[in-house]
Amino acid sequence: MSHSVGIVTAQRATFETPLVFRSGAVLPRYELVYETYGTLNSDRSNAILICHALSGHHHVAGFYADAPKSLGWWDNMVGPGKPIDTDNFFVVGMNNLGGCHGSTGPSSVDPETGKPYGSSFPVITVEDWVESQARLADYLGIDCFAAVIGGSLGGMQALQWSLACPDRVRHVLAIASAPRLTAQNIAFNDVARNAILTDPDFHGGDYYQHNVVPTRGLRLARMLGHITYLSDDAMADKFGRELKSGQYNYGYEVEFQIESYLRYQGDKFAGLFDANTYLLMTKALDYFDPAQDCGGDLNSAFAKARADFLVISFTTDWRFSPQRSREIIRPLLHNGRNVSYAEITSTHGHDSFLMEHPHYFDVVRAYLDNVSREVSA
Amino acid sequence: MSHSVGIVTAQRATFETPLVFRSGAVLPRYELVYETYGTLNSDRSNAILICHALSGHHHVAGFYADAPKSLGWWDNMVGPGKPIDTDNFFVVGMNNLGGCHGSTGPSSVDPETGKPYGSSFPVITVEDWVESQARLADYLGIDCFAAVIGGSLGGMQALQWSLACPDRVRHVLAIASAPRLTAQNIAFNDVARNAILTDPDFHGGDYYQHNVVPTRGLRLARMLGHITYLSDDAMADKFGRELKSGQYNYGYEVEFQIESYLRYQGDKFAGLFDANTYLLMTKALDYFDPAQDCGGDLNSAFAKARADFLVISFTTDWRFSPQRSREIIRPLLHNGRNVSYAEITSTHGHDSFLMEHPHYFDVVRAYLDNVSREVSA
Numbered sequence: 001m002s003h004s005v006g007i008v009t010a011q012r013a014t015f016e017t018p019l020v021f022r023s024g025a026v027l028p029r030y031e032l033v034y035e036t037y038g039t040l041n042s043d044r045s046n047a048i049l050i051c052h053a054l055s056g057h058h059h060v061a062g063f064y065a066d067a068p069k070s071l072g073w074w075d076n077m078v079g080p081g082k083p084i085d086t087d088n089f090f091v092v093g094m095n096n097l098g099g100c101h102g103s104t105g106p107s108s109v110d111p112e113t114g115k116p117y118g119s120s121f122p123v124i125t126v127e128d129w130v131e132s133q134a135r136l137a138d139y140l141g142i143d144c145f146a147a148v149i150g151g152s153l154g155g156m157q158a159l160q161w162s163l164a165c166p167d168r169v170r171h172v173l174a175i176a177s178a179p180r181l182t183a184q185n186i187a188f189n190d191v192a193r194n195a196i197l198t199d200p201d202f203h204g205g206d207y208y209q210h211n212v213v214p215t216r217g218l219r220l221a222r223m224l225g226h227i228t229y230l231s232d233d234a235m236a237d238k239f240g241r242e243l244k245s246g247q248y249n250y251g252y253e254v255e256f257q258i259e260s261y262l263r264y265q266g267d268k269f270a271g272l273f274d275a276n277t278y279l280l281m282t283k284a285l286d287y288f289d290p291a292q293d294c295g296g297d298l299n300s301a302f303a304k305a306r307a308d309f310l311v312i313s314f315t316t317d318w319r320f321s322p323q324r325s326r327e328i329i330r331p332l333l334h335n336g337r338n339v340s341y342a343e344i345t346s347t348h349g350h351d352s353f354l355m356e357h358p359h360y361f362d363v364v365r366a367y368l369d370n371v372s373r374e375v376s377a
Numbered sequence: 378m379s380h381s382v383g384i385v386t387a388q389r390a391t392f393e394t395p396l397v398f399r400s401g402a403v404l405p406r407y408e409l410v411y412e413t414y415g416t417l418n419s420d421r422s423n424a425i426l427i428c429h430a431l432s433g434h435h436h437v438a439g440f441y442a443d444a445p446k447s448l449g450w451w452d453n454m455v456g457p458g459k460p461i462d463t464d465n466f467f468v469v470g471m472n473n474l475g476g477c478h479g480s481t482g483p484s485s486v487d488p489e490t491g492k493p494y495g496s497s498f499p500v501i502t503v504e505d506w507v508e509s510q511a512r513l514a515d516y517l518g519i520d521c522f523a524a525v526i527g528g529s530l531g532g533m534q535a536l537q538w539s540l541a542c543p544d545r546v547r548h549v550l551a552i553a554s555a556p557r558l559t560a561q562n563i564a565f566n567d568v569a570r571n572a573i574l575t576d577p578d579f580h581g582g583d584y585y586q587h588n589v590v591p592t593r594g595l596r597l598a599r600m601l602g603h604i605t606y607l608s609d610d611a612m613a614d615k616f617g618r619e620l621k622s623g624q625y626n627y628g629y630e631v632e633f634q635i636e637s638y639l640r641y642q643g644d645k646f647a648g649l650f651d652a653n654t655y656l657l658m659t660k661a662l663d664y665f666d667p668a669q670d671c672g673g674d675l676n677s678a679f680a681k682a683r684a685d686f687l688v689i690s691f692t693t694d695w696r697f698s699p700q701r702s703r704e705i706i707r708p709l710l711h712n713g714r715n716v717s718y719a720e721i722t723s724t725h726g727h728d729s730f731l732m733e734h735p736h737y738f739d740v741v742r743a744y745l746d747n748v749s750r751e752v753s754a
Contacts, residue, residue: 021627022625022627023625023627024627025627122627123627123628180618181618182609182612182613182617182618183609183612183613183615183616183617183618183633183635184604184607184609184612184613186618186633186635186636187600187603187604187612187635187636187639188604190600190633190635190636190639190640191597191600191601191604191639193629194596194597194600194640194643195572195597197629198593198596198597199593200577216575216576219571219575220568220571220572220575220597223564223567223568223571224568224601226564227561227564227565227568230561232559232560232561235559235560235561235564236559236560236561238560239560240559240560241557241558241559241560241563241666241673248399248400248664250398250399250400250401250402250499250500250660250664251500252570252574252656252660255663256560256563256567256663258560258563258564258567259563259564259567262564262567262568263567263571266571279629283627283629286632286633287625287627289618296618
């Protein structure tokens with residue numbers, strides 16, 4: 001447990017000011033769960049916000065006292081002496097609104113009805129998340145983040161911070177991300193969503209009242225997702241055509257190890273995650289497009305940004321390829337922002353952003369070491 | 378209708394000799410539907426077999442008298458004066474065993490039970506198909522095909538002809554194909570299969586007796602398939618982020634045109650195709666591996682081949698990329714085969730093999746013109 005932030009405790013903040021979603025929907029009251037690591041300095045200038053991706057949450061680093069194996073999802077990256085160094089920074093992780101790990105979401109009980117929100121929980125966007133995250137920053141007394149950091153969908157939130165709150169973030173780290181989804185990205189999301197939406201146990205999103213869970217659909221969605229997280233090469237290296245029983249059995253049970261892996265991942269996820277949250281997350285991905293109000297022009301969209309940027313991509317990531325990171329960089333350079341970019345050679349596809357990799361970690365560490373020199377101790 | 382083979386009629390052949398599948402299963406009796414175009418020459422040396430891919434069938438070219446719009450699936454390729462020129466060749470199309478277009482398959486009535494085969498229809502392999510196709514050749518009096526041609530899964534059958542019946546095929550055209558699936562290929566198939574297998578209307582494959590069809594699962598499988606048939610670029614060009622109603626509606630109905638397209642394709646397919654056949658086709662893809670009995674060594678596997686080969690790939694095909702075609706070529710060259718190879722620049726991904734493209738069609742035409750000079754008129 002060296003270099004660990006050690007035992008951590010999730011905290012909860014309640015917000016009584018109604019949140020008006022981009023869709024026009026209103027959430028009168030909501031709660032966000034979050035964790036913090038490190039110490040906020042006297043002028044409150046050393047805070048870093050970690051934005052999570054599709055299946056992430058507030059438990060970024062450390063472990064819970066009653067569960068020593070409950071390591072945070074980015075524990076390799078966040079801790080004392082780690083690239084996001086909690087000796088220098090006060091790091092905030094939160095569960096996004098609409099999530100299923102403690103923040104108000106579709107599976108939470110709506111105090112107005114006494115029943116889970118279910119289908120009545122509003123469709124949420126990256127913009128709405130950033131608004132809710134800014135309120136959490138207010139709550140914590142943080143006027144301006146030293147950095148907002150995220151991978152994949154988390155990177156989109158980090159980018160949105162630079163657009164919605166240009167004076168409240170000095171550095172944005174967008175890792176394995178994209179400025180907006182392509183048709184192919186949306187297509188994969190739509191298949192995943194349709195798997196859930198057409199599951200007979202979905203009940204229009206109100207399955208909680210039926211005491212069932214659309215496990216079949218969520219399982220398929222996760223299996224499909226996993227294919228897009230791994231590179232073709234990584235799958236070939238790890239599984240190839242290896243058979244589970246060493247021979248063909250000519251049936252529909254697991255034949256190949258890759259099938260065993262995917263089905264296991266799907267089953268595990270379907271037993272833990274909320275299907276409505278999965279739907280919301282994929283919609284937030286689809287909808288994010290900073291250029292939508294600028295006639296599709298990203299150069300205009302990013303004119304508002306004031307932060308400095310570190311953009312990182314991974315060579316074998318085909319979900320959000322290096323090309324997609326360059327689509328982030330071009331409008332930033334066009335607008336005269338300071339942009340650092342690293343294209344990391346990695347065999348692990350999109351999942352690379354979660355994995356320990358010397359070059360990747362050195363880049364993040366070096367960038368944040370410079371940031372730490374800007375903030376007082 | 379110029380250059381069309383014109384009105385065609387499907388024909389039916391019955392085989393009473395039991396077919397022993399690679400799995401050990403036995404089909405005592407079966408029927409194959411097929412069509413032929415052009416005229417078999419006097420020494421029966423000008424026959425070409427067209428092998429179909431996942432959702433294809435025997436109706437390759439021309440149209441039916443009662444349905445002028447019922448064009449064959451490769452009508453742009455096959456006809457008088459077309460690249461596969463029916464003025465020179467006697468072209469045979471067939472519906473594969475296990476199919477759902479007239480040949481004996483899971484939806485056919487098993488004469489022993491009086492009920493559809495359903496789950497009792499054996500899992501079939503590319504090797505079994507080639508065996509059944511060789512019997513059709515016997516039936517038609519064709520000792521040796523001038524060429525066996527196929528795209529995608531059809532290309533695998535063409536390759537298998539060169540291995541199982543090396544003296545019965547002089548040329549093999551393997552288009553947009555691969556020598557065997559990768560882990561990623563298998564993974565996509567397994568997600569598609571699981572969508573069908575876990576559909577409550579699947580009933581273990583015996584849904585016919587329940588008067589239901591696993592439409593949800595088959596629809597998802599087809600939607601997913603379509604993503605892998607199109608290139609990222611083609612999707613971006615054709616659909617991009619275009620919205621169906623011009624604005625975000627913040628719900629789970631169709632928002633983006635790509636969603637509309639995919640759902641339409643899924644619905645259409647699910648209303649026409651048999652889910653059990655879909656399962657069989659994907660398993661045949663997974664299982665095909667000529668090197669399985671050679672310790673994984675394709676060089677050894679292709680030592681049996683005697684044919685000449687034309688291999689064609691398409692630059693934006695990511696289902697079976699040009700790299701996969703080179704995996705076919707290497708063992709052929711290793712064994713001293715004559716191999717022509719064309720990598721066609723096309724934006725249309727895997728679907729390119731079905732589309733009219735000047736360079737692609739010129740290559741096929743030129744190759745088969747040479748073949749036609751080998752056969753007597």
